[in-house]
Amino acid sequence: MINSNSIISVIAPHPDDETIALGGTIARFSNYGCKVRILVVSGHLPPLYPKESYERTVEEAKIAFKLLGVDEYQFGSIPATFVHQKPVSELNKLIASFISDSKSDVVFIPYPDRHIDHRVIFDASVVACRPVGEYFPKLVFSYETLSETHWNVPGIEPQFCPEVFIDISDHIEKKIQALSAYKSQLTNVDSRSTDACKSLARFRGSQNGCEYAEAFKIVRMII
Known part of the structure; x- marks a missing residue:
């Protein structure tokens, strides 16, 4: 379904979401020859953050993208947590x-979790991937993001119960290296630390007979 000619797009709400959620998958398919593109929709901009924070995270993201083998990227200018105010x-x-x-050919989108930006961008991404017209992506997956995805309230909100697991055993260290580039985002955040990300990948791997894996829900799969 995914071959070396596949074009993969990742929709990330904020810088670092893409690496936390599927850095290993990006590295794996980039190494396979796929073209990987990332859209970072919003960033650490005023009024909640100084513009310097945005500029720093963009530079950190570029380092992470290079490590993961990302071919193309775009940064949006919507302030974080204000995405819902965009028309x-x-x-x-x-x-x-x-x-x-x-x-x-393949699109990865955020799971609609605790973060309002994730929920709004999920909705917009599903609209963008509708199966209409001459072209639409045939494979669409939703990814989990530490820590927001696991803060949904069980029994009241939807829970992330994945059906697809991608073995990243050969790429876990590249993921951790790329995540470590986000120095401004890893300060005093245990739930989104490199240790937490590696532990989740180890758990997902243990569920599926491999050392490390990343997990996804199917939004659409046409084969």
Whole structure:
């Protein structure tokens, strides 16, 4: 289903979400020859953060992307936690254009979890991937993001119960190396630390007969 000619697009709400969630998968498929593209929709901008924070995380992201073998990336200018204030049509167009411009074969989108940006971007991404017209992505997966995904309330909100697991045993160290590039984001955040990410990958691997894995839910799979 995914071959060396596949074009993969990742929709990330914020810098570091892509590496925390699927850094190993990105490294694996980039190494396989796939073209990997990342859209970072929002960032650490005013009014909640100084502009310097945004600039720093962008530079950190570029280092991480290079380590993971990302071919192309785009940074949005929407302030973090303010994505829901963006007109729906504009947000949908931003994501849809990024996906359709390259005619992506595979798209990874955030799970609608505790973070409001993740929920809004999930909705917009599903719209962008609708099976209409001459082109639409045939494989769409939703990813888990420490720690937000696991803070949903069981029995009241949807829970992340994955059906797809990608073996990243050969790429876990590259993921951790890339995540370590986000020095500004790893300060005093145990739930999103390199140790926590590696532990989750080890747990996902233990569920599936491999050393390390990353987990996903299927949004659409046409084969």
